[in-house]
Amino acid sequence: xxxxxxxxxxxxxxxxxxLFGLVVQAAVLRKILAFNLLGGGVFLxxxxxxxxxxxxxxxxxxxxxxxxxxxxxxxxxxxxxxxxLALRMHQITGAATxxxxxxxxxxxx
Amino acid sequence: MSGTxxxxxxxxxxxxxxxxxxxxxxxxxxxxxxxxALGVLGLGTVLAGMIAAEVYAAGAPLAYRLGGWxxxxxxxxxxxxxxxxMLLTAALVLxxxxxxxxxxxxxxxxxxxxxxxxxxxxxxxALAASLAAAFLGGDLFNLFVALEMLTFAALSLACLxxxxxxxxxxxxxxxxxxxxxxxxxxxxxxxxxxxxTLDIALLAERAGADLPTLLAAALMTAxxxxxxxxxxxxxxxxxxxxxxxxxxxxxxxxxxxxAAFVLLLRLWIWVLPPVPAGAGAPLLAGLGAAxxxxxxxxALRQERLKLLVAYSTVAQIGYLFLMLPLVLAGDPEAAARxxxxxxxxxxxxxxxxxxxxxxAGLVAxxxxxxxxxxxxxxxxxxxxxxxxxxxxxxxxxxxxxxGGFTAKWLLLTAALxxxxxxxxxxxxxxxxxxGGYVYRVLAGSLTAPPAAAPRPEPPAQGPERVALALAxxxxxxxxxxxxxxxxxxxxxxxxxxxx
Numbered sequence: 001x002x003x004x005x006x007x008x009x010x011x012x013x014x015x016x017x018x019l020f021g022l023v024v025q026a027a028v029l030r031k032i033l034a035f036n037l038l039g040g041g042v043f044l045x046x047x048x049x050x051x052x053x054x055x056x057x058x059x060x061x062x063x064x065x066x067x068x069x070x071x072x073x074x075x076x077x078x079x080x081x082x083x084x085l086a087l088r089m090h091q092i093t094g095a096a097t098x099x100x101x102x103x104x105x106x107x108x109x
Numbered sequence: 110m111s112g113t114x115x116x117x118x119x120x121x122x123x124x125x126x127x128x129x130x131x132x133x134x135x136x137x138x139x140x141x142x143x144x145x146a147l148g149v150l151g152l153g154t155v156l157a158g159m160i161a162a163e164v165y166a167a168g169a170p171l172a173y174r175l176g177g178w179x180x181x182x183x184x185x186x187x188x189x190x191x192x193x194x195m196l197l198t199a200a201l202v203l204x205x206x207x208x209x210x211x212x213x214x215x216x217x218x219x220x221x222x223x224x225x226x227x228x229x230x231x232x233x234x235a236l237a238a239s240l241a242a243a244f245l246g247g248d249l250f251n252l253f254v255a256l257e258m259l260t261f262a263a264l265s266l267a268c269l270x271x272x273x274x275x276x277x278x279x280x281x282x283x284x285x286x287x288x289x290x291x292x293x294x295x296x297x298x299x300x301x302x303x304x305x306t307l308d309i310a311l312l313a314e315r316a317g318a319d320l321p322t323l324l325a326a327a328l329m330t331a332x333x334x335x336x337x338x339x340x341x342x343x344x345x346x347x348x349x350x351x352x353x354x355x356x357x358x359x360x361x362x363x364x365x366x367x368a369a370f371v372l373l374l375r376l377w378i379w380v381l382p383p384v385p386a387g388a389g390a391p392l393l394a395g396l397g398a399a400x401x402x403x404x405x406x407x408a409l410r411q412e413r414l415k416l417l418v419a420y421s422t423v424a425q426i427g428y429l430f431l432m433l434p435l436v437l438a439g440d441p442e443a444a445a446r447x448x449x450x451x452x453x454x455x456x457x458x459x460x461x462x463x464x465x466x467x468x469a470g471l472v473a474x475x476x477x478x479x480x481x482x483x484x485x486x487x488x489x490x491x492x493x494x495x496x497x498x499x500x501x502x503x504x505x506x507x508x509x510x511x512g513g514f515t516a517k518w519l520l521l522t523a524a525l526x527x528x529x530x531x532x533x534x535x536x537x538x539x540x541x542x543x544g545g546y547v548y549r550v551l552a553g554s555l556t557a558p559p560a561a562a563p564r565p566e567p568p569a570q571g572p573e574r575v576a577l578a579l580a581x582x583x584x585x586x587x588x589x590x591x592x593x594x595x596x597x598x599x600x601x602x603x604x605x606x607x608x
Contacts, residue, residue, distance in 0.1 A: 015295065022288055028280060035287050042295050049302035063182070064301060067250055071294060074257045078290075081261055082283055085268070089276035098277045098284075 004048045011048060014041030026097045028086040032079060039075040043068045116163040117173030120186040123156050123196065123241045131234035139222040142230040143215065149234055150204045153241075157200035161193040161596060170600040172247070181306035185247035189600025191452060192244040195371055198456040199240045199364050201582065202463050207233055209467055209575040210356045225269050229356070235262040236360060243368040249297045249307040249380075252372050253290060256336065260286040263365045267353035278348035285335050285345045289369075292332030299325035300380075309379050313602065318385045326381055330393070333376070336369040337426055339393075340400035347419035355470020358415065359463035362422040367455050370429050379602060383437060390433035397430025398535040405542035409549070414469050414479035417546055418462070424539060425458045425505060431520055431532050438527040445598060446526070450519030452597045453586065457512025460583035461501035467576040468494040468501070472554070475566050481549060486558025490566075493573040495554045500580035502547030504587070507540045512586025 018038025025031050050064035090096055130149035134142035164171055170189035178184070188196065210233070214226040239262055242255035260283070268279050301307055303321035316322045338346035350361050377386050404424030411417035432451030436444045471494040472487050473479035488495045504513035517536050524532040 018291075019288070022284065031284055035284075035291070038288075038291050039294075042291060042298060045295065045298045046301075049298055052302065053305060064298075067297075067301075070250070070254060074254060077261065078257065078283075078287055081264065082280070082287070085264075085276060085280050085283065088271070089273075089280060092271075092273045093276065095277065098281050 004051050007044060007051075008048050011041045011044035014038070014044060017041075028082070028089070028096060028098060031098075032082045032086065035082070036075065036079060039071070043071055046071070112179070113173050113177075114167070114169070114171050116160075116167070116171050117186070119156060119160050119163060120171060120173045120188055120245050123153070123160060123245065124186070124238065126153060126156065127234045127238035127241060131231055131238060134231045134234060138227055140216045140218065142222075142227055143211070146230040146233050147207055147211075150200070150207050150237060153237055154197075154200040154204050157193075157197040160188050161197050164188055164190060164193045164599055165596045168599060180248070180308035180311055184251060185308060185310075186245045187247040187600075188245055190595075190597040191371065191374065191600070193599075194452055194456060194597045195244045195367060196241060198459050199237070199244070199367075202360070202363050202459050202579070203233065203237050203240075205463065205575050205579050206356050206359050206467075209359075209572045212569050212572050213354075213356070225271075228265060229269060232262050232265045236266065236365075240364060240368055244371055247309055249300065249309065249312070249375075252375070253294055253297060256293065256369065256372065257290055259365055259368055260290070260336075263357070263361055266357040267349060267361060269354050269357060272352075275352045278345070278352045281345045282349035285338075285342070289332040289335035292335070293329045293372075296325035296327075296329035296332065299328070309375055312380045316380055316382060318382055322381070323385055326376060326385075326389075329376055330373065330389075333369045333373045334393075334396075337366045337373070338423060339396050339426060339430065340403055340423065341396075343400065343404065343423045343426075346423055347416050350419040350422060350466075351413070351415035355467050355474075358419070358466040358470070362419065362466060363459040363463040366422070366426060367459060370426075370455060377433060378436065383439075387434070387437040387439070390437045393430045394434045394532060397427035398532065400424060400427030400430075401535055401539040402542070405539055405546065408546045409542060411546075412481055414473060414481050414484070414550060415466070417481060417550065418465050418469050421465070421505065421543065421546065422462055424543070425454075425462065428454050428458075428517070428520070428536070428539070431524070431536065434529060435520065435523040435527055435532070438529070440527050441603065443523040443526040444603075446519045447523035448601060449591070449594050449597055450516045450523060453512055453519065453594070454516035457504050457516055457583045457586050460579050460586070461504040461513060464497050464501040464576050464579035464583065465505075467572065467579065468497040471572060471576065472498075481553055483559075484550065484553035485556045487554035489558070491573060493570075493577050495551070497573070497576040497580040498554075499547070499551050500577075500584050502543070502551070504580075504583040506543045506547060507536075508544075510587040511584045513583065515587045515591070 014037055018034045018041055021034025022031055046064040046068045050060040053061035127149055130145050134145040170187050172185055172187040175184045210229055214229040216222055216226050239255050239258035246252040246255055264283055268275055297307055299321045304312055304315045335342045350358050401424045404420050408417050408420035429451055432447045435447030475491055504511035507514045507517035521533050521536050
């Protein structure tokens with residue numbers, strides 16, 4: 001169990017850092033990076049789960065690893081979509097942040 | 110659990126049809142994409158009807174084991190009453206939105222294919238596929254993938270116009286959705302670590318009130334609430350839904366948030382044991398009640414029509430959460446009523462809100478603006494759109510006879526039946542506030558136009574008829590005798606009994 005402990009702590013730290021960055025950072029690019037950090041933490045946790053759940057004779061449970069691969073594809077697609085949207089927003093409006101209120105009278109509390 | 114049932118192939122077809130259609134439409138493009146989308150969505154409606162009939166006739170959920178592998182290693186598709194009802198609702202709304210979109214997203218013969226229609230038709234099919242996956246999935250990780258596909262498809266539809274003002278609100282939507290899905294994924298990691306499976310039926314047997322399960326449920330619930338924009342996580346929804354083109358707004362408000370709600374029900378009613386779920390449910394219902402009151406009050410003060418409709422979505426989402434403490438209260442009769450009430454609310458809101466956004470889009474398109482104070486003359490120029498808005502409003506308010514009335518009545522009686530009268534007060538108060546903002550729009554559009562105003566261009570008849578048809582369906586749901594809604598009870602776990 002102690003062999004996976006450093007990885008569990010690293011996963012928790014990555015999740016915490018990523019979540020903090022995603023909420024606190026205003027710049028879109030930083031938010032996207034923070035999302036990837038957060039995702040990395042979750043995938044590492046799946047790795048820990050795979051190692052802990054290893055059956056007799058196997059070094060790791062393959063199901064969480066399959067989940068991580070699928071999750072990576074999804075996170076990659078999400079990152080690509082976010083980057084494209086951020087780029088278009090920067091090209092059209094010159095803005096690199098989503099911090100301000102939208103223009104159509106939306107009450108931003 | 111059960112293996113593949115007779116008719117299980119219908120579930121595979123319900124998923125494969127829109128995916129195959131999307132790929133074909135993507136490859137062929139142009140006018141063919143529109144034909145494929147209309148054909149596939151039409152067939153999808155027939156298929157959803159067949160699945161619902163099959164579930165109703167069998168009185169038991171349909172299931173299909175992919176590749177014949179049994180859970181926990183294999184994956185399962187399953188359609189219980191909840192899935193069948195939501196699938197049918199989604200199929201009808203998608204078909205209506207596709208018919209509505211024919212006017213704006215047509216590619217006339219001989220014209221080079223443009224980006225917006227091509228995106229509209231392919232992503233409409235992508236949305237249909239991801240909704241089917243979210244309703245039919247029997248495995249928490251597959252549901253995660255469905256939820257992500259749903260976000261991507263919905264976001265692409267919302268950004269269809271490419272207007273500068275859209276990017277900020279749609280990016281904000283994307284970030285909320287991404288936080289939501291990562292939290293959900295974190296929860297599935299904990300559940301898999303604790304129980305070694307993500308199959309919903311197996312988890313229901315294995316999960317207890319242990320720490321990993323509760324922590325996972327809390328994380329997944331928080332993630333799903335962010336996706337559903339439950340108060341106080343609602344700030345992203347109104348600009349994102351109001352800024353999108355009308356067809357996309359109708360789908361976002363009517364269907365996309367409902368998929369996350371179905372996942373929430375899977376988690377709270379199926380996976381979680383009744384005791385911790387019953388303890389947590391009043392908290393969620395409290396947030397729902399706050400959403401009803403705050404959303405309606407803000408809607409009452411909106412100056413723009415589309416934002417008003419979007420805030421009304423925030424409020425109507427709140428009603429869905431009121432069913433949780435009533436279903437989990439332990440009274441089987443009240444639970445059945447609240448369950449039907451909640452699902453009927455989801456379905457009638459899908460029809461009514463789609464009708465509202467479509468008719469609001471028609472009104473805004475014809476007048477050239479959507480300021481609520483200057484809607485004068487809209488009723489004369491486009492009576493069908495204004496009537497559609499009014500009928501949909503009746504359903505949202507809960508005035509009989511309408512689907513919204515039956516839904517709210519069932520929730521109300523379940524609340525009184527289990528002695529939780531405070532939810533009944535919220536339901537009644539929310540109905541009054543809804544009446545207030547619907548009246549503002551109707552009264553505005555029925556007044557005479559200012560003399561100096563230019564005569565609004567009357568819109569094409571087809572889209573107006575679609576909006577009216579959707580509104581009529583949301584009203585007609587209230588005329589169906591209650592006994593014929595037995596479908597939605599099929600496959601629901603009964604408290605204290607085996608699922």
